[in-house]
Amino acid sequence: MSEVIVEIDHVSMQFNLYKERVDSIKEYMIKMFKKQMNVEPFIALQDISFKVEKGDSLALLGMNGSGKSTLLKLIAGVLKPTTGSIKTVGTIAPMIELGAGFDIDLTARENIFLNGAVLGYSKADMVSHFDKIIDFSELHDFVDVPIKNFSSGMLARLGFSISTVTQPDILIIDEILSVGDYKFQEKCEIRIHEMIQGGTTILFVSHSMEQVKEICNKAVYIEKGHVLEYGDVHQICDRYMV
Numbered sequence: 001m002s003e004v005i006v007e008i009d010h011v012s013m014q015f016n017l018y019k020e021r022v023d024s025i026k027e028y029m030i031k032m033f034k035k036q037m038n039v040e041p042f043i044a045l046q047d048i049s050f051k052v053e054k055g056d057s058l059a060l061l062g063m064n065g066s067g068k069s070t071l072l073k074l075i076a077g078v079l080k081p082t083t084g085s086i087k088t089v090g091t092i093a094p095m096i097e098l099g100a101g102f103d104i105d106l107t108a109r110e111n112i113f114l115n116g117a118v119l120g121y122s123k124a125d126m127v128s129h130f131d132k133i134i135d136f137s138e139l140h141d142f143v144d145v146p147i148k149n150f151s152s153g154m155l156a157r158l159g160f161s162i163s164t165v166t167q168p169d170i171l172i173i174d175e176i177l178s179v180g181d182y183k184f185q186e187k188c189e190i191r192i193h194e195m196i197q198g199g200t201t202i203l204f205v206s207h208s209m210e211q212v213k214e215i216c217n218k219a220v221y222i223e224k225g226h227v228l229e230y231g232d233v234h235q236i237c238d239r240y241m242v
């Protein structure tokens with residue numbers, strides 16, 4: 001029996017785009033109070049419904065600005081949908097934005113504990129996982145360096161290593177791998193396959209169709225905030241690439 005782990009039910013997301021230029025918070029507050037802010041609603045996602053089954057590895061495909069990251073943020077609970085509902089089962093490790101959950105003024109060591117807490121792990125958990133995280137990230141020489149001095153690839157290494165040191169029920173990866181070098185990307189792909197074997201459900205965004213086909217079995221094709229198709233990854237990739 002298949003088990004639904006993510007259920008997206010008639011979800012829409014509207015952002016308010018402020019067209020007014022304001023130069024200070026004071027000016028913003030005054031304009032808001034006087035209702036002088038020129039707000040234009042923008043619908044980023046409209047009436048999205050689909051289900052993800054446990055153990056599936058789902059790619060979200062679509063052109064820039066189609067709504068992939070917004071949908072992942074809704075699933076991760078970072079954003080709330082304007083209408084509709086989202087149900088998820090179990091723990092979620094979201095890698096949505098490079099450096100999210102980190103404090104750039106803190107060192108890699110300090111950020112491991114900070115990010116661990118954000119993901120819901122205790123300090124004792126993180127102490128026991130610490131060496132494994134550093135080994136996987138290969139950042140041994142940079143453990144006590146503030147991460148504001150890290151390259152984007154180093155941040156991705158740290159984020160991926162923390163998020164995958166345990167086995168979350170749902171792992172969300174939004175474009176993070178693309179900034180890693182090819183050796184680290186290969187290592188991540190092996191780790192992702194191990195997690196899939198272990199029962200983790202993957203939600204994956206990448207503009208590399210090679211990587212998508214390597215990692216995912218299903219795909220959802222999003223265009224301008226609408227779901228065009230959902231199904232087998234190879235079929236959807238072929239339609240997307242036309």
Ligand SMILES: Nc1ncnc2c1ncn2[C@@H]1O[C@H](COP(=O)(O)OP(=O)(O)OP(=O)(O)O)[C@@H](O)[C@H]1O
Nearest residue numbers: 015016017044062063064065066067068069070071
């Ligand atoms: N906080 C926000 N406020 C206003 N508009 C937003 C906000 N976040 C996203 N948008 C808009 O929603 C639309 C979808 O953005 P989103 O980042 O989800 O696209 P994407 O498919 O992930 O794009 P890309 O492939 O370029 O990463 C875009 O037009 C974007 O400008």
